[in-house]
Amino acid sequence: xxxxxxxxxxxxxAPFALTQTQSNTQRIYCLNEQAEQQGLxxxxxxxxxxxxxxxxxxxxxxxxEDTRFxxxxxxxxxxxxxxxxxxxxxxxxxxxxxxxLWGGEAGMLDDLHARLDRAGxxxxxxxxxxRGAAWALARFGGGxxxxxxxxxxxxPLSVAALRISDEVCNALQRLGVRSIQDLVALxxxxxxxxxxxxxxxxxxxxxxxxxxxxxxxxxxxxxxVRMTLPEPIGLAGDVSAGxxxxxxxxxxxxxxxxxxxxxxxxxxxxVDQASSQIEVCLARPMRDPIRIAALFARGIEGLxxxxxxxxxxxxxxxxxxxxxxxxxxxxxxxxxxxxDLITRIGNRIGLESxxxxxxxxxxIPEKSFTVSLAxxxxxxxxxAWPSTGPRPVYIFPPESIAGYAPEPxxxxxxxxMSFVTARAVGPERIAPEWWLDDPAWxxxxxxxxxxxxxxxxxxxxxxxxxxPGWFVQGEFA
Amino acid sequence: MFENNQHLRIxxxxxxxxxxxxxxxxxxxxxxxxxxxxxxxxKNPEQLFPAGVARFCDPARIIFANAKSSIDVxxxxxxxxxxxxxxxxxxxxEKPMSLTAGRRLxxxxxxxxxxxxxxIPEGMGSNAAETRWRCSPQFDAKDSTLLYWQLIKxxxxxxxxxxxxxxxxARRVIVVSKVGERAGSARAPD
Numbered sequence: 001x002x003x004x005x006x007x008x009x010x011x012x013x014a015p016f017a018l019t020q021t022q023s024n025t026q027r028i029y030c031l032n033e034q035a036e037q038q039g040l041x042x043x044x045x046x047x048x049x050x051x052x053x054x055x056x057x058x059x060x061x062x063x064x065e066d067t068r069f070x071x072x073x074x075x076x077x078x079x080x081x082x083x084x085x086x087x088x089x090x091x092x093x094x095x096x097x098x099x100x101l102w103g104g105e106a107g108m109l110d111d112l113h114a115r116l117d118r119a120g121x122x123x124x125x126x127x128x129x130x131r132g133a134a135w136a137l138a139r140f141g142g143g144x145x146x147x148x149x150x151x152x153x154x155x156p157l158s159v160a161a162l163r164i165s166d167e168v169c170n171a172l173q174r175l176g177v178r179s180i181q182d183l184v185a186l187x188x189x190x191x192x193x194x195x196x197x198x199x200x201x202x203x204x205x206x207x208x209x210x211x212x213x214x215x216x217x218x219x220x221x222x223x224x225v226r227m228t229l230p231e232p233i234g235l236a237g238d239v240s241a242g243x244x245x246x247x248x249x250x251x252x253x254x255x256x257x258x259x260x261x262x263x264x265x266x267x268x269x270x271v272d273q274a275s276s277q278i279e280v281c282l283a284r285p286m287r288d289p290i291r292i293a294a295l296f297a298r299g300i301e302g303l304x305x306x307x308x309x310x311x312x313x314x315x316x317x318x319x320x321x322x323x324x325x326x327x328x329x330x331x332x333x334x335x336x337x338x339x340d341l342i343t344r345i346g347n348r349i350g351l352e353s354x355x356x357x358x359x360x361x362x363x364i365p366e367k368s369f370t371v372s373l374a375x376x377x378x379x380x381x382x383x384a385w386p387s388t389g390p391r392p393v394y395i396f397p398p399e400s401i402a403g404y405a406p407e408p409x410x411x412x413x414x415x416x417m418s419f420v421t422a423r424a425v426g427p428e429r430i431a432p433e434w435w436l437d438d439p440a441w442x443x444x445x446x447x448x449x450x451x452x453x454x455x456x457x458x459x460x461x462x463x464x465x466x467x468p469g470w471f472v473q474g475e476f477a
Numbered sequence: 478m479f480e481n482n483q484h485l486r487i488x489x490x491x492x493x494x495x496x497x498x499x500x501x502x503x504x505x506x507x508x509x510x511x512x513x514x515x516x517x518x519x520k521n522p523e524q525l526f527p528a529g530v531a532r533f534c535d536p537a538r539i540i541f542a543n544a545k546s547s548i549d550v551x552x553x554x555x556x557x558x559x560x561x562x563x564x565x566x567x568x569x570x571e572k573p574m575s576l577t578a579g580r581r582l583x584x585x586x587x588x589x590x591x592x593x594x595x596x597i598p599e600g601m602g603s604n605a606a607e608t609r610w611r612c613s614p615q616f617d618a619k620d621s622t623l624l625y626w627q628l629i630k631x632x633x634x635x636x637x638x639x640x641x642x643x644x645x646x647a648r649r650v651i652v653v654s655k656v657g658e659r660a661g662s663a664r665a666p667d
Contacts, residue, residue, distance in 0.1 A: 338540075
């Protein structure tokens, strides 16, 4: 199946295999029919396969994509019946009550075969009264087992068709029990004493003595609501009233799923088919309709209604889990108003412009903190800041001043001001991180000085001994 | 000095100028509890340095907003003041503030019960400010933390000037001397 998925996108008429790295060796994960004819098989080492078949073409296996493909297929088979489940390596459909729509069971299978053939997928299908029997037929024969003729269809099949483990299967074969009818002929007591209850359970499931339901795939939840209006609207108040109703419904869905919206999109479709959108990014997952509606207020003011809006839609584009919390007597949770504020400012200047500083593990002053988005991070714990020597209150990119001597300059000019050094404390030598090539630190070592000027300003200067020069980088007050 | 909000009343917008305006704002932040919103323009290359900020106030409390333009700085400041989510809002303003802007910010601070501090270039404040301070570091051969804080506008009180020292252990401001009490200095206007 996996190789066919790749071949659908890139048809190749030659031996083809997908390889996967398993414990440091590349092994064949899935291969096509032509490769099988060359004597290759699944699980073979890739180099062996290349030796056997020099013109083998390969690709890398991608199990995640395969799973997605199966899911897509499962959704597609919803055309036959609503009750579709995913087995380990196939799909299982409960078609009870829907076969007559396809002209009977055989008709449905024919249609399925025809469509899958056209899609270029090798497949096998079986249909029977029970899930176990259908499984057996799909893999060991195919076709339809009509009602009441189960044993006739299943009887000649090998015992391996009963979904039993290889050891049990081998043991049965060794005893001469090769087909299912041989097994049915044996007394149940001795079988269960010899092989445990599992074998009989599988047999009963296949023959319908024991029920085995199909658990269908849950429908993915859609976090979007819309409203079509009988008469177009144009007033901002009307739009927000509509939005509030939509948000109420959306938030109910979010509450059911224990989710919170992180990014919301509001689409207003106008009478002339044009549509305008408002996007709101939230600083924390939220599902409170009133608070969310307030965040849309600014966007709705600027909405162009044209000849009127006749459909509005709200979608939670990004959601995050937000577990239910017990209500407390102080109402809103701590920090909610701050998150709202971050959201509101962030929707004007950009949520990525609202940051906070977190301590970082580096002795380079510029790298001793990282700037992270306030909406996606938690503040650092108190005392998480490393204690270093005295550090300036603010810094800026180094600004060069005149001077080449290693001693601090007695007088210097900086930003068109002249200063007289009254006291210099230092040097504190900071070496660049040799494992990182930082262009700002190309000039090598830095000797940092605290310069107290007679004018009052307290500056952070550094001297670069390897490329003599003086720079101002920060101020202490 | 800030303990009883005698000079820096909350629910008001104040202006600070001079080279030591940032440390003045940080000391004010340290005296308050709660979150701090620090708004500045994106193009400003000067940025607060957390290791140095930690002397005055816990850097984890500060949330930085880097606005695109000077209008956005004022807009964000008004939103932040009005919401009341942060206990103190500091905005670095680089253009002259009009009376209308100053008045709006004053009203926002009153509505949100928040303290607003606007760091302005010399002489670019608005008449609506409650107080205006000029802060500069002062050289002293013995003490390297002296600051000279001058109150140059006050709507509801007298002007004054103080030489203060930041006590890192006690985390509070210690007034060294009131200007005018010091020998040989000019009298501060009363």
